[in-house]
Amino acid sequence: MSATAQNQASKIRLRDVHKSFGAKKVLAGIDLDIAKGESVVVIGGSGTGKSVLIKCIIGILLADSGLIQVDGQDVAQVEANARDAVNRKFGMLFQGGALFDSLPVWENVAFGLMQRERMSRAHAKERAVETLAKVGLNADVGELSPSELSGGMQKRVGLARAIAGEPEIVFFDEPTTGLDPIMADVINDLIISVVKQQGITALSITHDMHSARKIGDRITMLYEGKLIWDGAAKEVDRSGNPFVDQFVHGNAEGPIKMQVRR
Amino acid sequence: MNFLSLIGSVVLAFLGHIGRLTIFTATALSHCVRPPIYPRLIGRQMIDIGYYSLPVVGLTAIFSGMVLALQSYTGFARFAAGSENAVANVVVVSLTRELGPVLAGLMVAGRIGASMAAEIGTMRVTEQLDALTTLSTNPFKYLVVPRLIAGLLMLPLLVLIADIIGVFGGFVVSVYKLGFNPAAYITNSYDFMKPLDVISGLVKAGVFGFIIALMGCYSGYYSKGGAQGVGAATTNAVVSSSILILTFNYIITELFFGT
Numbered sequence: 001m002s003a004t005a006q007n008q009a010s011k012i013r014l015r016d017v018h019k020s021f022g023a024k025k026v027l028a029g030i031d032l033d034i035a036k037g038e039s040v041v042v043i044g045g046s047g048t049g050k051s052v053l054i055k056c057i058i059g060i061l062l063a064d065s066g067l068i069q070v071d072g073q074d075v076a077q078v079e080a081n082a083r084d085a086v087n088r089k090f091g092m093l094f095q096g097g098a099l100f101d102s103l104p105v106w107e108n109v110a111f112g113l114m115q116r117e118r119m120s121r122a123h124a125k126e127r128a129v130e131t132l133a134k135v136g137l138n139a140d141v142g143e144l145s146p147s148e149l150s151g152g153m154q155k156r157v158g159l160a161r162a163i164a165g166e167p168e169i170v171f172f173d174e175p176t177t178g179l180d181p182i183m184a185d186v187i188n189d190l191i192i193s194v195v196k197q198q199g200i201t202a203l204s205i206t207h208d209m210h211s212a213r214k215i216g217d218r219i220t221m222l223y224e225g226k227l228i229w230d231g232a233a234k235e236v237d238r239s240g241n242p243f244v245d246q247f248v249h250g251n252a253e254g255p256i257k258m259q260v261r262r
Numbered sequence: 263m264n265f266l267s268l269i270g271s272v273v274l275a276f277l278g279h280i281g282r283l284t285i286f287t288a289t290a291l292s293h294c295v296r297p298p299i300y301p302r303l304i305g306r307q308m309i310d311i312g313y314y315s316l317p318v319v320g321l322t323a324i325f326s327g328m329v330l331a332l333q334s335y336t337g338f339a340r341f342a343a344g345s346e347n348a349v350a351n352v353v354v355v356s357l358t359r360e361l362g363p364v365l366a367g368l369m370v371a372g373r374i375g376a377s378m379a380a381e382i383g384t385m386r387v388t389e390q391l392d393a394l395t396t397l398s399t400n401p402f403k404y405l406v407v408p409r410l411i412a413g414l415l416m417l418p419l420l421v422l423i424a425d426i427i428g429v430f431g432g433f434v435v436s437v438y439k440l441g442f443n444p445a446a447y448i449t450n451s452y453d454f455m456k457p458l459d460v461i462s463g464l465v466k467a468g469v470f471g472f473i474i475a476l477m478g479c480y481s482g483y484y485s486k487g488g489a490q491g492v493g494a495a496t497t498n499a500v501v502s503s504s505i506l507i508l509t510f511n512y513i514i515t516e517l518f519f520g521t
Contacts, residue, residue: 055392058395058396059395060392060395060396083398084398087395087396087397087398088398090396091396092392092393092396094389094392094393095389096388096389098388098389098390098392098393099390099393100385100390100393101390102381111397111399112397112398115397115398115399115404116397116398116399161393161397165397
């Protein structure tokens with residue numbers, strides 16, 4: 001754990017979190033602390049449970065055991081009617097955008113404002129247009145359907161939806177996957193600007209190392225259900241951990257063995 | 263031993279399926295009576311289920327009524343002269359009690375059940391259902407409840423219209439092809455029909471509407487994988503709701519008319 005995280009009360013705190021799907025253990029004792037305003041990136045190969053980790057924190061999945069606290073509150077023990085108050089703290093950018101294709105872009109962005117905060121449609125639309133501007137999209141885009149947008153624009157709209165409700169914590173699930181390098185860097189810059197401007201605590205998962213180095217204050221690596229390394233983002237290239245080194249450099253040879261059927 | 267374990271695993275999977283469906287139904291029903299309710303979404307679903315299903319249900323009803331009149335006439339003619347007078351009675355009773363609700367139910371299951379499963383299934387595999395949860399919106403309240411309420415309300419309305427159109431189809435064939443007296447046909451239909459015939463059909467329709475929406479939502483909600491999973495969910499929705507419609511048709515008939 002970094003000095004920052006140790007010195008401040010954790011915004012998010014995980015202790016010995018386990019999650020299995022049948023016989024497959026996905027999370028096998030996760031301990032993680034994220035301080036307020038800190039941006040932590042979890043790296044790891046495909047299928048190592050990075051998305052499951054986020055979904056357990058948000059409450060989409062229920063952890064089998066362990067403690068998950070947000071602002072000191074055990075989110076697994078929250079009553080159904082108090083769940084809404086916890087969810088208000090969260091925003092999430094999904095890997096594929098997960099935009100509601102039955103709604104125009106502005107309604108996607110304003111969805112949480114209208115449903116959660118009971119804001120009028122007119123007022124919510126104004127807020128949606130303002131938020132779209134923050135991610136570099138003009139008001140005309142608001143009238144389009146998500147299917148009319150490019151991948152990069154969908155990510156931006158997803159980001160706008162994630163921050164529209166001014167959440168305290170934002171989760172980024174593979175924010176740059178599937179984008180060209182320039183658009184990926186644009187998204188990275190947008191993430192940094194919105195996270196820093198609004199003082200948001202961020203937990204990102206990615207296997208894009210350029211993105212991880214850029215958006216993370218801290219990087220931690222998930223392998224076989226455990227966080228095997230945790231350190232400052234600038235230290236990731238000299239971690240001294242052979243698993244991290246292999247992953248960072250993208251070497252086929254090393255302690256991480258990919259199961260390839262021949 | 264392998265054969266026995268195969269039977270065991272099939273039975274366990276079936277029981278698991280029944281248990282999951284029961285919990286899904288109970289959860290959906292509990293959300294039907296707890297706020298927030300989304301009138302705008304219920305209205306949209308009512309238009310989709312009711313208004314847009316009208317052409318297909320209407321066409322099914324009119325041709326069913328026409329065929330029923332023709333078949334009844336030619337069938338009765340084999341037994342005794344003059345029994346053709348029963349055609350009006352057969353048409354009105356068959357349509358209001360059985361053919362109206364069952365055919366409308368099966369047609370709507372094909373059209374709406376499949377569409378619900380495909381839409382919610384796509385939302386599942388593209389993480390839109392997860393996105394709803396992160397935006398503090400319960401997928402049951404937002405997606406399932408409006409469809410259940412709309413199905414429950416619109417199917418009886420559709421069946422009522424289908425009954426009228428079907429009887430009209432029988433009237434057209436009887437009068438213009440078979441040469442029946444129009445006034446006598448209408449009198450026969452009206453005199454023979456009892457309120458319970460129509461009421462039982464409307465009760466069936468309400469139950470069928472609920473089943474169609476329930477199975478469409480359930481199949482979509484638990485779909486897995488990508489396009490193949492959504493395709494399987496669509497098929498499951500139509501097949502399971504059709505089987506349940508025919509099963510509940512017998513149960514309700516037994517309750518209303520069983521001796």
